[in-house]
Amino acid sequence: SQTIHQWPATLVQPVGSPLSLECTVEGTSNPNLYWYRQAAGRGLQLLFYSVGIGQISSEVPQNLSASRPQDRQFILSSKKLLLSDSGFYLCAWSRILPGQGHYEQYFGPGTRLTVT
Amino acid sequence: DQQVKQNSPSLSVQEGRISILNCDYTNSMFDYFLWYKKYPAEGPTFLISISSIKDKNEDGRFTVFLNKSAKHLSLHIVPSQPGDSAVYFCAASAGGGSNYKLTFGKGTLLTVNP
Numbered sequence: 001s002q003t004i005h006q007w008p009a010t011l012v013q014p015v016g017s018p019l020s021l022e023c024t025v026e027g028t029s030n031p032n033l034y035w036y037r038q039a040a041g042r043g044l045q046l047l048f049y050s051v052g053i054g055q056i057s058s059e060v061p062q063n064l065s066a067s068r069p070q071d072r073q074f075i076l077s078s079k080k081l082l083l084s085d086s087g088f089y090l091c092a093w094s095r096i097l098p099g100q101g102h103y104e105q106y107f108g109p110g111t112r113l114t115v116t
Numbered sequence: 117d118q119q120v121k122q123n124s125p126s127l128s129v130q131e132g133r134i135s136i137l138n139c140d141y142t143n144s145m146f147d148y149f150l151w152y153k154k155y156p157a158e159g160p161t162f163l164i165s166i167s168s169i170k171d172k173n174e175d176g177r178f179t180v181f182l183n184k185s186a187k188h189l190s191l192h193i194v195p196s197q198p199g200d201s202a203v204y205f206c207a208a209s210a211g212g213g214s215n216y217k218l219t220f221g222k223g224t225l226l227t228v229n230p
Contacts, residue, residue, distance in 0.1 A: 006159075032216050043222035044160070044205065051216065059217075090159050094216060103209065103216050104150060107159030 002027035006091050006108040014116055019064075019078040021111050023091030026072065031093040033074040034105060035066055038088040050074060086115045119143045120208050122221035129228050135193040137224050139206030142187065146208040150218065151180060151191045154203045163204075164191070196228045 003026045013019060025031050035047040046059045048066035056066050063082060067075045074091055089111045094103040121140045129135045137151075147168035152160035166173040166180045166189065173180050179192045193200055203225050207218040 044207075044220040046217060046219075049216060088157075092159075103218075104162055104165060105218055106162060107152075110157065110159050112157065 002093070002106065004091060004093055004106060004108040006089075006111050008111060009109065010112045010114075012114045012116060013081050015083055016080045019076070019081050019085070019113070021076040021089055021091075021113075023074040023076075023108055024072055025074075025093045028072070028093065028095060030071060031095060032103065033068060034092040034094070035074065035076050036090040036092065036107075038090065038110075040087070044090065048076070081115045083115050086113055088112050118221075119146075120206055120219050120221040122204075122206055122224050124224050125222070126225040126227070129196045129226065131198055131228055131230050132195045135191075135196045135200065135226055135228065137191040137193075137204050137206075137226065139189050139191075139221055140187060141189075141208050143208070143210060143219075144187070145210040146219075148209045149180070149182060149189050150207045150209075151178075152205040152207060152220075153200075154205060154223070160205055193226075196226075198228050198230050201226055201228045 005024050032051050034049045036044045037047055038044050048058055050056050050068045053068055064078050091108040092105040094105040119142050150165040151163045153163050154160040164175050164178045164180050166182050171182050177193055182189045203223040205223045206221040209218050
């Protein structure tokens with residue numbers, strides 16, 4: 001079965017510090033990978049998605065970046081955090097459903113980031 | 117522009133009764149819809165989905181109804197249980213092929229009272 005891991009679970013960082021959040025998926029190959037953010041009282045906002053190694057698409061302009069150095073590894077980074085970067089960050093993966101072109105996404109446990 | 121809308125931020129239901137969670141969408145290209153359940157400090161878990169070629173899909177206590185003409189879908193939970201208390205997100209995608217993205221609503225907090 002497939003599992004998805006995220007770490008760290010919680011993080012408190014000062015404004016201006018760098019960020020690196022990691023996500024790994026087990027039990028599947030060549031998954032689509034996604035980074036979402038859920039800000040307080042808001043829905044899920046798609047930040048980045050990747051359909052393969054080194055292929056990253058950005059959904060919203062921001063001071064965050066993403067990388068996919070390996071097939072099942074997805075990293076979210078920032079050089080200098082802003083207060084507005086606080087939120088709950090979720091990684092997800094998806095696969096093509098047999099006979100269909102639709103994608104169910106499966107989420108990791110999330111990382112709670114507080115920027116102080 | 118919010119393409120998927122969950123207009124009720126919260127819903128409170130008595131245990132054993134029916135919970136009905138609603139979702140509206142504006143993008144007529146959406147043809148696949150999903151519901152997710154989320155507990156605090158956890159990632160969302162997939163509940164049930166429906167393709168636009170259907171108007172109903174059932175899985176145990178959960179049923180999703182789709183009204184394409186009204187661009188409206190709903191999730192029915194019968195009977196509701198205290199463990200169903202969570203935030204429920206509606207999501208939609210605009211077709212297969214290379215479109216991998218889901219658009220989420222803001223969620224509805226369901227509270228099931230014992």
